Amino acid sequence: MRFYFHLLLFVMAGLVVAFAPLPVPPIAPQERTFRIDARQFAYSPSELKVNPGDTVTLQLVSTDVVHGLYVDGYDISIEADPGQSATLTFVADKQGSFRFRCNLTCGAMHPFMIGKLTVGTNNWLFRSLGLATLAVFGALISTKQKA
């Protein structure tokens, strides 16, 4: 009976860690422009950080073959030929970490041509780490009880 009570407690705590709304610190939205050089098979810079609400402009400059850039979660994309750079402007209204990746086959390692856009803090990572901590805490307690 006590076991189930503890289990329930941990599940409740887990749900709180996973879904409790977090206060969003008010940061005035900015306009940000990034020039992203694309080559086989990497973007440079490959890690972008913006704040939620920012208007983000990506200028994609292909430096060898035709590349694309698709942003996970936002479901938007552009393509650029060498010599014909392309721009994509969007409002970063979804918080978290998103991969962006080439969506035009550009050679063997094309599926792994990946960059990372972080909008605000990557809350999901911290929630997950919180859940992992909770899980370990629970495991340690149950070890203690048995011992």
Next chain:
Amino acid sequence: MTKIELTRNPFIKNALKSRYPQLAVFIVMLVGYIFAILAGLIGTPVGSHNFSIVFVWIAWWAILILVAVPFFGRGWCAVCPIPLPGEWLQRGAVLTPPEKRPKWLNLRVPKMFRNIWLQNISFLLLALFSSVLLTTPNITGIVLAAMLFAAIGLSAIFERRAFCRYLCPVGGFIGLYSQTAPIELRIKDKQICVSCEGKPCYNGSQAGYGCPWDVFPGGLTKNTYCGLCMECIRTCPHDNIAVNLRPFSADLAKPSTRMDEAFKAFIMLGSAMIYAGVLLGPWGAFKDAAYNVGTSAWFIYAVIFLSIIFVILPGFFTLGILKAKSALPLKQRFASLATALIPLGLMFWVAFSLSFVLTNASYIIAALSDPLGLGWNLFGTANAVWQPMLFSILAPAQTLALVGGLIWSARTAQKAANEVKVSSIPVIIYSFIVTSIMLWLLL
């Protein structure tokens, strides 16, 4: 939590006992496998539009790691086409045992190779070239063909399925992780086996072949080396073989003491983490190093890859369990406690594969209509555009897999620690640290 005997159901039992359903699946699999080899060799060199890459590394891999291994253990081995041509030639028959035994060498595999170290090595060999293998149809075609011929060659020299048991790069980890699966093949009553004369399940009879996996079913306590080929169901004269539904990870309650299996756990754990960083991470230099096989950057990558697997991960693990007060030698504690990493490694692979598979699953639809890249449109889907699938559930599913894996491995650690009478805390903390790294790499 009890076991449910599936073979009590006459339909399941007859389906397993009869050779025809299995043969039908075998033929389909073999045809698909040979087609994949051909597609790799003559189809378009563009991996994402070639049957060999799309159906092996996306479709098959997804089914294997997300469904077959977690739920059916060695279920894949039960239908795998790789050993078939060799086995049929070795037996001199496709279906039932012939009157006369064919005169193949039928040697016993030397004792020093009767472990999974060769499988560890063959997996690592492929893993070090994986960036090329995963993306180049030619190489995939050659590797698939090489495995087929290696299996034929080993069948010609050694008895039973030497390839599956000792060399297959995939078989090693399927076996390791099959211990977690809720399916098992076991005997019903030990006494019957003890008194059974001739042991036809191991030695073969008119009804079927002796265990191709070189296992005596009467002694089965874990799934690792049982290939679910169902031969013993056919040969057992006492109807003493059952396929059971059981709780997950039942085999892990009895931790292994073998170093080859312990290191297999580290190999799988480490390679999932390395792939998550190299293939799915935003760091271009790693991808270049992994892809440009033969360059100095690749050699550095290979050295780092092997050191993570053989030095760093086991090293910290050893440090964690070093101080424990125990009468048992360190080696045995190491092997037993490494059991805790088996469910964790499986879930690492699930989390990694979810990302890779969901992102690229739409290639399957296009490749179905134009498997060779010859401009066909068999099902009208050849022009399906690439589009990641189910993005919104990806991160939660990965968290669920990894945190779930952590809990699972903590529970396993407690059981294993109990067996060897040491504290499970260092192992749990170790699992927590590697899980945190994996979360950081994937999310």
Next chain:
Amino acid sequence: MNRSELLSRIFVITGIILAIGAPLVFWTRTPLIHARMAENGGWNPDIIQAEVGKPLQLKITSDDVVHGFAVGQMDMQSVDILPGKVSEITLNFDKPGIYTFFCTRWCGLNHWRMRGTIEVSGSSSDPEPVSVPLYVTLNLDIDAPHDAPVIPSGQPSAINGQQLVTNLPINQSTDYYRANSPYQVFDELSSAVLTESERWDLVASIWKSNTTPESLANGQQLYAQNCAACHGENGAGDGVFADDLAASGEASMQTMTGAENMMMQSPVDFTNPTRMLGASPALLQGKILRGGMGTGMPMWGSIFTEEQIWDLIAYLYSFQFEYQN
């Protein structure tokens, strides 16, 4: 052998034969033209035979990256050749001759080497009069230095020049414009009572009057697709391949014959007035038509039509002159 064993063997062997045979049969029956990056072989095959009046059907696939297909000097939309996909193209030729087909999407430093020929046989109803390019008629040495000794202090404005142009007795014909560099015209205007900057404005307006917004737009498009990767999107010679070109000098030379004393060079900077204002349209035509002979500048003679080259040249001068306000 019993019957079930025999049947099983038949099934197995049929399956294996089908799995090997069917792909092989279909593969050999689908003749594809393969497109690869030039360093990996370019077009394969790169010589195609055709006949006048017979539609030529081509199936083209790419083996690596995005390529494009078009035939030089032909009025056709370029067709994208996508990796692992097959593009079908039907071509009609009404004149015999050797046509050049080329890649239209940049696929690396050696993109422009990715060319092939279509040999069209048959008889022609009306033989084409062979036209000699202007730079040949004028007997220009297109490799000679052509720097302008004087350059304007600011960017010359065609709008300002237009107000001055009416009262000047100066030849504004197309032939005159094409044969002279901006500096030469500037020099010829020295007799007029004008300031230097007014004279440059006037030159700009003459250059403008010899083109149209449509030509400029067409030239701009040609420039973006074919030139900007090396010469830069803003003409400054700083395109994405500029550094590679300068660096790859010797290595790329290995593929050239008879040009051992030439070196790959950095692409020309069209915003440099000394160079551009000393070059006549005819000189630029020569350079574009013939190419740089080993400097990394492709020859465009077999690809652009004469009109396209004049449009492109008109656009190149827009890096020097202000045509609008």
